Amino acid sequence: MNLEIKDLWVSIDNEMILKGVNLHVPAGQFHAIMGPNGNGKSTLVKAIAGAPEYTIERGEVLYNGVNILELEPDERARQGLYLAFQYPVEIPGVTVANFLRLAIQARTGQEVQFMDFYKKLTRALEILDWDESWVNRYLNQGFSGGEKKRNEILQMLMLEPSCALMDETDSGLDIDALKVVAKGVNAMRSANFSALMITHYNRLLEFIVPDMVHIMVDGRIVKSGGKELAVELEANGYEPVKAMAAAQPAAAF
Amino acid sequence: MPEAIEERFSDNIPDAAIAQINEAYEFGWSQPENYTIKAPKGLSREVVELISKSKEEPAWMLEFRMKALDIYRSKPIPKWGADLSGLDLENIYYYIKPTDMLNSRTWDDVPDDIKRTFDKLGIPESERGMLAGVGAQYESEMVYHNLKEEWEKLGVIFLSIEDGMREHPELFREHFGTVIPPEDNKFAAVNSAVWSGGSFVYVPKGVQVEVPLQTYFRINAENSGQFERTLIIIDEGAYAHYIEGCTAPSYSSDSFHSGVIEIVVKKGARMRYSTIQNWSHNVYNLVTQRAAVYEGAVMEWVDGNLGSKVTMKYPATYLLEPGARGEILSIAMATTGQHQDAGGKVVHFAPNTSSSIVSKSISKNNGRSSYRGLVKIYDGAKNAKSNVECDALLLNDDSRTDTYPYIEIEEKTASVGHEATVSKINDEQVFYLMSRGLSEEAATGLIVRGFIEPIAKELPLEYAVELNRLIELEMEGSVG
Ligand SMILES: Nc1ncnc2c1ncn2[C@@H]1O[C@H](COP(=O)(O)OP(=O)(O)OP(=O)(O)O)[C@@H](O)[C@H]1O
Ligand SMILES: [Mg+2]
Numbered sequence: 001m002n003l004e005i006k007d008l009w010v011s012i013d014n015e016m017i018l019k020g021v022n023l024h025v026p027a028g029q030f031h032a033i034m035g036p037n038g039n040g041k042s043t044l045v046k047a048i049a050g051a052p053e054y055t056i057e058r059g060e061v062l063y064n065g066v067n068i069l070e071l072e073p074d075e076r077a078r079q080g081l082y083l084a085f086q087y088p089v090e091i092p093g094v095t096v097a098n099f100l101r102l103a104i105q106a107r108t109g110q111e112v113q114f115m116d117f118y119k120k121l122t123r124a125l126e127i128l129d130w131d132e133s134w135v136n137r138y139l140n141q142g143f144s145g146g147e148k149k150r151n152e153i154l155q156m157l158m159l160e161p162s163c164a165l166m167d168e169t170d171s172g173l174d175i176d177a178l179k180v181v182a183k184g185v186n187a188m189r190s191a192n193f194s195a196l197m198i199t200h201y202n203r204l205l206e207f208i209v210p211d212m213v214h215i216m217v218d219g220r221i222v223k224s225g226g227k228e229l230a231v232e233l234e235a236n237g238y239e240p241v242k243a244m245a246a247a248q249p250a251a252a253f
Numbered sequence: 254m255p256e257a258i259e260e261r262f263s264d265n266i267p268d269a270a271i272a273q274i275n276e277a278y279e280f281g282w283s284q285p286e287n288y289t290i291k292a293p294k295g296l297s298r299e300v301v302e303l304i305s306k307s308k309e310e311p312a313w314m315l316e317f318r319m320k321a322l323d324i325y326r327s328k329p330i331p332k333w334g335a336d337l338s339g340l341d342l343e344n345i346y347y348y349i350k351p352t353d354m355l356n357s358r359t360w361d362d363v364p365d366d367i368k369r370t371f372d373k374l375g376i377p378e379s380e381r382g383m384l385a386g387v388g389a390q391y392e393s394e395m396v397y398h399n400l401k402e403e404w405e406k407l408g409v410i411f412l413s414i415e416d417g418m419r420e421h422p423e424l425f426r427e428h429f430g431t432v433i434p435p436e437d438n439k440f441a442a443v444n445s446a447v448w449s450g451g452s453f454v455y456v457p458k459g460v461q462v463e464v465p466l467q468t469y470f471r472i473n474a475e476n477s478g479q480f481e482r483t484l485i486i487i488d489e490g491a492y493a494h495y496i497e498g499c500t501a502p503s504y505s506s507d508s509f510h511s512g513v514i515e516i517v518v519k520k521g522a523r524m525r526y527s528t529i530q531n532w533s534h535n536v537y538n539l540v541t542q543r544a545a546v547y548e549g550a551v552m553e554w555v556d557g558n559l560g561s562k563v564t565m566k567y568p569a570t571y572l573l574e575p576g577a578r579g580e581i582l583s584i585a586m587a588t589t590g591q592h593q594d595a596g597g598k599v600v601h602f603a604p605n606t607s608s609s610i611v612s613k614s615i616s617k618n619n620g621r622s623s624y625r626g627l628v629k630i631y632d633g634a635k636n637a638k639s640n641v642e643c644d645a646l647l648l649n650d651d652s653r654t655d656t657y658p659y660i661e662i663e664e665k666t667a668s669v670g671h672e673a674t675v676s677k678i679n680d681e682q683v684f685y686l687m688s689r690g691l692s693e694e695a696a697t698g699l700i701v702r703g704f705i706e707p708i709a710k711e712l713p714l715e716y717a718v719e720l721n722r723l724i725e726l727e728m729e730g731s732v733g
Contacts, residue, residue, distance in 0.1 A: 049688050052680060077690035089685045093703025099689075102699065107690035138703070159689065 001027045001064050001080060001162040001194055003048075008059035009253055010040075010047045010219075016057065017043045019219035019250040025163070028191040032205055033198045034230060035216035036238045041198045042086050044216070045165040049083040050076050057253065063163065078107055082161030084152035086168045086198075090140040096151065097121070097135035100158050107159055124157040127187055129180045145172035153184045164188065164195045170204040182207035202230040217245035296347050298322065301446050304348045308415055308449075311422065321435035321445030328439040334625065335563045335594040340537050345509050347447045347480070400464060409493075410455040411466050414482050417453025424455060428486055432515035432545045432571075441541040444513040448482035451512070456491040456522075465494040465527075465713060481512040487522040487550075496716065497528040508535050508562075514542035518550040520574070527712060529557035529720055534590065536561040541569075543598075548574035555711050558585040558593050559723055567625060569598035572606035572637075579608040584708045584720075587620030587652075588727050596626035596643070596657075601667070604635040612643040613705055616652035617727065624673070625657040632663040640670040646704050647677050648697070648728075698728050 010018035050073035213229040305315040435445035538561040544552040554568035570579030581597035599608040614622035624643040645654035686696035709717040
C-alpha cells in the first residue's frame with residue numbers, strides 16, 4: 001500500500017545516519033534502493049519497522065496516511081508492514097511452523113484453523129520449492145545465509161503483508177534460489193501490495209522488475225530513476241553518484 | 254551399594270549451635286475426640302512413634318525411624334547451598350494424619366492467589382480440590398481401573414508406599430533405605446524419621462510399561478505430603494516412566510518439604526522419572542532423589558522446578574556397573590523472592606559408563622537460580638564419559654544466576670565436557686519477533702519457551718503444555 005517517507009532524520013548513538021530521506025512508494029509499485037555500503041539503507045528500513053536502537057530525530061513515515069513512527073513494531077506489523085531482514089536472527093527452540101502460526105494469529109488477531117494454515121503453508125513451500133521438513137526446524141537456527149533469506153520470504157508469503165521492505169534479500173542466494181525467491185515476491189504483486197527492495201545487484205531487478213530505482217548516499221536519496229538506473233550503476237560504479245552527492249551537501253539538521 | 258558414598262556438596266560444620274533444634278520436643282502428643290491424629294509441632298521420639306503406630310508398621314521400621322532421628326539431630330543444617338536461615342525447624346508439624354489434613358481444609362481456606370492461578374490454568378473444579386489439598390477423589394476412576402488391571406496382569410506393583418510396605422514386606426525391606434541411607438544428609442535423615450506418603454513401584458523383569466505411571470492414578474493413596482517417600486524398583490530389562498506431581502501449585506500451609514526418592518534400575522533396565530514441582534512460594538523444598546543404576550541400564554531424570562521459596566534439588570545417578578548410563582535434564586525458574594538451587598549429580602563407579610546433565614534456568618525480577626552439579630569419576634571407571642551443559646537465561650537486570658560445577662576425576666581414560674552459557678533476552682530477537690506482529694510479551698515468552706524446549710520436548714505432551722503455561726504465568730508482567 002501507500003508508503004510515504006517525509007524528511008526523515010534518524011540517529012544512532014548520537015550519530016546522524018539518515019539526513020532527510022524523502023521517498024514515496026505508491027500502492028501497487030515496487031521500488032529499489034541501491035547505494036554504497038554503510039550509507040543508511042538498512043537504517044531506513046529498520047527505522048520504518050520500528051527497531052528500538054534508532055532515534056527518530058525528525059520526519060514522518062506515513063503508511064496509508066497514518067504516521068506509523070508512533071506505533072510499536074508489532075502494531076506496525078499489524079498495519080501490514082513487513083521487513084525481510086538483511087541478517088535474520090536465530091530463535092532457538094521455536095519451530096518455523098509454530099512461529100508462523102503464532103505470527104499469523106498475532107497479525108490477524110484470530111485463531112488459525114489448522115487445515116487453513118496447513119494449506120497455505122503447503123502452497124507457500126511449493127512456490128519456494130522448499131521441502132516440508134524445513135518448517136520443523138528451529139527458526140533460522142543453523143540455517144545457511146541463503147536459507148535464512150528464503151525463510152524471510154516464506155514468512156512474507158504466510159503473513160501476507162501489504163508492504164514489504166526487503167533488505168538485500170538477494171545477497172547470498174545462488175542463481176536458482178534467486179529465481180525461486182523472485183517467484184515468491186512476484187506472487188505477491190497486486191494493486192494493494194507495495195515493496196521497497198534494497199539490493200546491490202541489478203541481477204535481482206531483472207527478476208523482480210522495479211517501477212523506480214533510488215540511490216542512497218550518506219543518508220539521502222541522491223538520485224531516482226527507472227530500472228535503467230540500476231544498469232547504469234552497474235556499468236559506472238558509485239563514484240559518479242558519490243561525487244554528485246558531495247556537490248549537493250545535506251541540508252543542516 | 255558400595256559403602257562410603259560420601260555426602261556431596263557438603264561442608265563440615267561442627268555440631269555446635271544445633272543443640273537448639275533438639276529442644277522443644279517435650280509436648281507429647283494429643284489424640285482429639287474425633288480420632289484424627291496430629292502431632293505437636295517439632296520433632297521427638299513420641300512423634301516418630303506416633304507416626305509408626307498409625308501406619309501399623311513392622312518393628313524394623315520403627316527402629317529405622319528412630320535411628321534416623323538421631324542422625325538428623327547429629328547433622329547440621331547445610332550451609333553450602335541456598336540460604337536456609339529462614340527455615341525454622343522447630344515450628345513445623347512433622348505429622349498430621351493425612352485424612353485429618355484433607356478433611357480439616359476446605360476450599361475457603363485456600364488462598365486467593367492459588368485460586369486465581371487455578372482459574373488461569375483452566376483446571377477443572379473437580380481437580381482443584383485435590384490439587385489444593387482439599388479432600389477430593391480423582392474422577393477418572395474408570396481410566397485408572399483399566400490401567401490397573403493391565404498392570405496387575407503384568408505383575409507391576411504401583412501402590413502407596415505404606416501399602417507397598419504392608420503388602421510386599423520382603424521386596425520393600427530389601428531395597429528401602431539402600432539407595433539413600435539416613436546418613437546421607439540432614440534432610441534425608443528427617444525424611445527417614447517421619448516419612449509419610451509417596452509411591453512404591455515394582456516392575457518385573459522384562460516388562461515394558463508403556464503408559465506412564467502417574468501419581469494421580471494412585472487413588473486411595475495418602476496425600477503426598479511434606480515428607481514424601483518413594484521407592485521404585487525396575488527389574489532387569491524392564492522399562493517404566495514415572496511421572497510425579499501435578500503442575501498446579503501444590504498449596505500447602507507447611508513451609509518445609511523434604512522428600513526422598515529412591516530408585517533401583519537393574520541390569521539392562523530403563524527408567525525415566527519426570528517431575529514438575531510447583532510449590533507455593535512460602536515453601537522450602539529440599540529433596541533428595543537418587544538412582545542406583547546397574548549393568549547396561551539407563552536412568553533418566555527430567556526435573557522441573559517452579560514455585561517454592563527455596564529449592565535444593567540435585568537428582569543423582571550412581572552408575573554402579575559397566576555400561577550404565579545416566580541422563581539428567583533439569584529446568585528451573587526463579588522469580589521474585591525465589592532461589593532455585595538445582596542441578597544434578599552423577600557418580601561413575603564402573604567402566605564404560607556415560608552421563609549427561611543438561612540444566613536450564615530462567616531468572617526473572619530478583620529471582621536467583623543456581624546450577625549446582627557434581628560429576629565424579631572414580632579410578633577404574635575406564636572410558637567413562639560425561640557431558641554437562643548449563644544454560645541460564647536472565648530476564649531482568651537484577652536477576653541472578655550462578656554456576657557451581659564440581660568435577661572430580663580420578664580416572665585417566667575418562668572424558669568430561671562442560672559448557673555453561675548465560676544469556677539475556679536479546680533485543681534483536683525481540684524486535685525480530687515483534688516485526689512479525691507478536692507483542693513484546695508474546696515475543697519474550699516465545700524466546701523463553703524456545704529456551705526450555707529441549708527439556709519440554711522430553712515430557713509427555715500434556716505435561717509439556719502445562720509446563721509452558723506455568724512459565725507463561727510466571728512471565729506475566731515481566732515486560733513493559
Ligand atoms: N548500532 C550501531 N551503532 C553505531 N553505528 C551504527 C549502528 N548501526 C549502524 N551503524 C552505522 O550506520 C551506518 C549505516 O549503516 P546501514 O546498516 O544502514 O548501512 P547500509 O547502507 O545498509 O550498508 P550495507 O550495504 O553494507 O548493508 C554505518 O556507518 C554503520 O556503521
Ligand atoms: Mg544494509
